[in-house]
Amino acid sequence: MSGVPGAIAFCWARAQPDKIDEADLANDPIHQFQISKILPLEAMGLDISFTNSSLFMVATVGVSAAFLIMTTSGRGLIPSRLQSISEMCYEFVADLLRSSAGSEGMKFFPLVFSLFVFILMANLFGMFPYFFTVTSHIIVTAALALLVIGLVLVYGFWKNGLGFLKLFVPSGVPAVLIPLIVAIEVMSFISRPISLSVRLFANVLAGHITLKVFAGFIPMLSKIGFVGVVGAILPLGFTVALTALEFLVAFLQAYVFAILTCMYLNDAIHPSH
Amino acid sequence: MASTNTEVGTAADHGGSGSFPPFDASTFSSQLLWLAITFGLFYFLMSKIALPRISSILETRSGRIAQDLDEANRLKTESDEAIATYEQELADAKARAHGIAQEARDASRAELDVKRAGIEADMAAKVAEAEERIAGIKAKAMGEVSGIAEDTAAALVDQLISAKVTKADIKSAVSGAKG
Structure with missing residues (x-):
C-alpha cells in the first residue's frame, strides 16, 4: 500500500500542465479542481482520457478494496485492530440501512456500503495536499445521485407497480388538498437527485476553496516582512481549524449521502407513507 | 447554462485556464466513464468478496457467542x-426423622397407657375388695345389734319391773321398735 502515494505523486507531477507557474499554483484556489490528462484517449468522438481524476478514483477504489479485503483475510474470531475497523464500517452501514429501510432493504447493502466507502475515501484522499478530490466535481456526485434515484425508481415500479405512485399521495389528506400535495411531493422527489448531488459537491468544493484561500494568506502575508509573519499566525490557525472541520465534513457528507440513500430506498420498498 | 459557467468561471478564476473546472463539460465523458469503471469494480469487489467475508466473520462470531451462552445456560x-x-432430599430426610421421632413418642405413650391401665385396674380391684369387706363387717355388726338390743332390753325390763319376759317377746318388741 505504501507504493500508492508514491505512484500518485509521480503521476501528479507528470500531470501538471507546465504553463502554470508556482506563484499561480499557490494563489489560485480553483487550480486544485483542474482536470489534467495523464493518458489522452478518445473513443467514438468522446474524450475518455485517463486523468488525474481517474487516477484518484482508481486510488480510492484500490486502497479501500485492498484494505477491506486484506484486513479480513485472517477471518479472526477475535479481530485484529485493522479487521475491527473493517467490521465497524460494515456494522455502521448495516445498522444505518436496517434502521431506515428495514431488513428488506438489506438487499441494497452492497450498494449503500460501496457508496459510503467510496465517497468517504474520495473525500479523505482530497484532504492530502496536492491530491485531487474526486467528489469536488458535480458530474461525479450527480452520477452517484442519479444512480441512487434511478435505482429507487426502477425498483419502486418493479416491486410495487403503479402502487409506487402512492409515494406522492400521503394517506389521510383531504381530497381538496390532494392535487396541491401531489404537486409538492413530485417536486420534492424531483429535487432529490439535485440536492443529493449538489450537497456533496458544494460542501467539498467550498471547503477546499476556503482552506486554500486561508492557506494562501500565509505566504502572501509572510512576504511583507516581520509584521506580516506575525499576522500570518491568524490564517495559519484558521487553516489548522478548517482542516479539522474538513475532516469532519469529509465523513459527514459521506454519512449524509449514505443515510439519504437508505431513506430513498425505503420509499421504494415501502411507498405508502 | 454555458453563460452561467463562463460567469462563474471568470468570477472565480483569477488568471487560471478557461472555465471553472467542475462545470467544464469537456471533462464529463472521461469522468463518467472512469467513475463507472472504478465504482463498478468497487461494487463488484464489495458484493462478491469483502462483504460476504465480513458477514461470515460476524455470523461465526455471533454463532459462537450464542453457543457459549447456550452452554452457560445449560x-x-x-x-x-x-x-x-x-433440597428435596434434605426435606425427605427431615420428614423421615420427624416420623421416626413421632413413632418413638407414640410407642412410649402407648406403653405408658398400658401400664397405667394395669395399675388402675389393680387399684380398682383392691378398692372393690375393701368395700366388700366393709360391707361384710357392717352386715355382721348390724346382725349383732339386735342381739345386743334384746339383751339390753331384757336387762332393762328386769331392772325396771323385775318381771321376767320371755326371750321371744323381747325379740318381737325389739324388731317392732326397729321397724
Missing part, C-alpha cells in the same frame, strides 16, 4: 437441578 440449569435435588 450448565446453570444443571446446577439448579442439582440444588433442587439436594
Whole structure:
C-alpha cells in the first residue's frame, strides 16, 4: 500500500500542465479542481482520457478494496485492530440501512456500503495536499445521485407497480388538498437527485476553496516582512481549524449521502407513507 | 447554462485556464466513464468478496457467542437441578426423622397407657375388695345389734319391773321398735 502515494505523486507531477507557474499554483484556489490528462484517449468522438481524476478514483477504489479485503483475510474470531475497523464500517452501514429501510432493504447493502466507502475515501484522499478530490466535481456526485434515484425508481415500479405512485399521495389528506400535495411531493422527489448531488459537491468544493484561500494568506502575508509573519499566525490557525472541520465534513457528507440513500430506498420498498 | 459557467468561471478564476473546472463539460465523458469503471469494480469487489467475508466473520462470531451462552445456560440449569435435588432430599430426610421421632413418642405413650391401665385396674380391684369387706363387717355388726338390743332390753325390763319376759317377746318388741 505504501507504493500508492508514491505512484500518485509521480503521476501528479507528470500531470501538471507546465504553463502554470508556482506563484499561480499557490494563489489560485480553483487550480486544485483542474482536470489534467495523464493518458489522452478518445473513443467514438468522446474524450475518455485517463486523468488525474481517474487516477484518484482508481486510488480510492484500490486502497479501500485492498484494505477491506486484506484486513479480513485472517477471518479472526477475535479481530485484529485493522479487521475491527473493517467490521465497524460494515456494522455502521448495516445498522444505518436496517434502521431506515428495514431488513428488506438489506438487499441494497452492497450498494449503500460501496457508496459510503467510496465517497468517504474520495473525500479523505482530497484532504492530502496536492491530491485531487474526486467528489469536488458535480458530474461525479450527480452520477452517484442519479444512480441512487434511478435505482429507487426502477425498483419502486418493479416491486410495487403503479402502487409506487402512492409515494406522492400521503394517506389521510383531504381530497381538496390532494392535487396541491401531489404537486409538492413530485417536486420534492424531483429535487432529490439535485440536492443529493449538489450537497456533496458544494460542501467539498467550498471547503477546499476556503482552506486554500486561508492557506494562501500565509505566504502572501509572510512576504511583507516581520509584521506580516506575525499576522500570518491568524490564517495559519484558521487553516489548522478548517482542516479539522474538513475532516469532519469529509465523513459527514459521506454519512449524509449514505443515510439519504437508505431513506430513498425505503420509499421504494415501502411507498405508502 | 454555458453563460452561467463562463460567469462563474471568470468570477472565480483569477488568471487560471478557461472555465471553472467542475462545470467544464469537456471533462464529463472521461469522468463518467472512469467513475463507472472504478465504482463498478468497487461494487463488484464489495458484493462478491469483502462483504460476504465480513458477514461470515460476524455470523461465526455471533454463532459462537450464542453457543457459549447456550452452554452457560445449560450448565446453570444443571446446577439448579442439582440444588433442587439436594433440597428435596434434605426435606425427605427431615420428614423421615420427624416420623421416626413421632413413632418413638407414640410407642412410649402407648406403653405408658398400658401400664397405667394395669395399675388402675389393680387399684380398682383392691378398692372393690375393701368395700366388700366393709360391707361384710357392717352386715355382721348390724346382725349383732339386735342381739345386743334384746339383751339390753331384757336387762332393762328386769331392772325396771323385775318381771321376767320371755326371750321371744323381747325379740318381737325389739324388731317392732326397729321397724
